[in-house]
Amino acid sequence: MQQITLTLDLTAENLEKLKIFCEDTNALATANVEAKKAPAKPKATSKPEKKEEAKKEEAEPAKETAKAVTKTDVRAVALKISKAGKSDVLKEIFAKFEATKLSEVPEERYDELMEELVTVDA
Numbered sequence: 001m002q003q004i005t006l007t008l009d010l011t012a013e014n015l016e017k018l019k020i021f022c023e024d025t026n027a028l029a030t031a032n033v034e035a036k037k038a039p040a041k042p043k044a045t046s047k048p049e050k051k052e053e054a055k056k057e058e059a060e061p062a063k064e065t066a067k068a069v070t071k072t073d074v075r076a077v078a079l080k081i082s083k084a085g086k087s088d089v090l091k092e093i094f095a096k097f098e099a100t101k102l103s104e105v106p107e108e109r110y111d112e113l114m115e116e117l118v119t120v121d122a
Contacts, residue, residue, distance in 0.1 A: 069110040
């Protein structure tokens, strides 16, 4: 006897397709169907510990994306500030990073620089 394993997302469309397949092949009578759902997001509970854990888990990916600031991103915001006539403020911010221009700021500090620039741009 052959065994076939299927993994499906449980959507209405997929369930309908599976039903039609089983009817067409007469597999319903002999099938051993095991439905597995995709991991669900944790449900909010009334316990504060679980809420705090969920908030921490949600905050971690946000930190990762915040560190993905590129030179192009920083340049765009700095240019906007410069065009707004705030060149003196821009120079002060670069001075905090011991730089006079963007190319002198280490790439790993772009996220910090961006935070400073966004506060001026706001």
